[in-house]
Amino acid sequence: MTVILRRLARPMLAGIFIYGGINAFKQAEGHAEAARPVLDKVGERSDKLPDAVPTDPVTLVKIDAGVKIAAGTLLALNKFPRLSSLALIGSLVPTTLAGHPFWEAKDPQEKQQQLIHLLKNAGLVGGLLIAAADTEGRPSVGWRTRHAAEKASKQAHKATGKAGKRAHKASKQIQSTAASARGALPV
Template structure:
């Protein structure tokens, strides 16, 4: 569908761009993303390697964004981007800002990210009109059940025929 071919690259562009920025200038991203970065890097045992964490984040964004833009593994790519965007959204703590201008900027970024998360969630569940795994599993189960009933019925008929033979 043409909408998917247009929408996926449009949605992916911000992630590719942001990921390249994180790869090129990890120090700037480290400063912008505190204290959320500390909450992520410390459990990983990487509190002294925050630039490495940012580079990994950037690489995930470029990879996920590129796959999404190309329509290759779009559901997986969207899920990866959701995982990268959630901590980014947490860095925009507008409720902690006292300066009205800074608060408004952080609030805009926060809600922009929520909108992107919504788009990614839709992309992550989009089966492109094909039946999803859950539906196919349900059909397979129903098919097995029908076949089992038919086999039991055939066995009963064969037993009756043998008995009346």
Template sequence: MTVLRRFARPMLASLFISGGYDAVRDPARLVPEVKSFVEPVASSVAPRTSLLPESPEQLVRLAGAVQLGAGVLLALGRVPRLASLALAATLVPTTLAAHRYWTIEDPAERDEQRAQFLKNTSMLGGLLLAAADTHGKPSLAYRTRGAAGHASDAVAAQAQSVVDHAHAVAHRIGDAADGAADSTTAAVGAVRKRLH
């Protein structure tokens, strides 16, 4: 499976590296395709946060930079799960902005945009699989459940040890109390004999 990952990750990342590079280098070329989607986002979201630029061109450049960087990381196998999630996060708005086939009236262009939309949907599925890939190791949730089970077993064993120790102490106290009672009874019996 390691060999498969070594080839599959760069193949999956190649489209994002190429598209991200183009978007960073020449965002103005892509703005007309996505303008109807990007402008409302830029005007409504960007003023509320300092993280997003207001210019549609800068938003396209930012998405391209994320795709380029995350694509390179995925291709190199560096933090592949995080890189896959970053690519998936940029792919959704990119797809909705550039391939809105349901708004196109020309049948030929609509079919082309639908094919691009479905291609991006397939890429999203591949990215989600790559994000979930644990390299054959148990997932974090599995390891957490296992650790919690071990901790629970350790606590239960420790609690049982405390209970056993408490029983032993109680037994010793009971034996001592029985011995004291027997001694007291014997002493009272001796005092009675002397008094009679």
């Protein structure tokens, strides 16, 4: 049952990101204009960024669109669902803050619309968090790591225990042989 839910839910969740990414890519200038107030605030600190990091708003919108299209497609196809969900969260949070600043709206109707969009995106982040945490019934990486470490520790202890017993036995034999040899020597 859960396998069927995953196969249905992931593409449904991914659809809005793929569509939004395609739309943003086609209309990058318009999206860059909407994001410009936030990007201008970030741009004030852009002198601290390496030269390889783009600061042009249109380029940033296209990169964000590419992330949404690629990660959304991977999520829809159930390929790297945890990683793609995290990438979509990383893309959605700044997009939401830039695109839906309800706290700055003066018109009550616009404020209401921006708040609705912000809450919708918060719900999408919630769905992506669930998708990112879903191990599909397999133990988590943390559990598998701890389990492997415990198993290795037990094997190492067992191996050193056997080696220690052999060394102790060999030591006893050497002592016994040495004592016999001492007793056989003329005084």
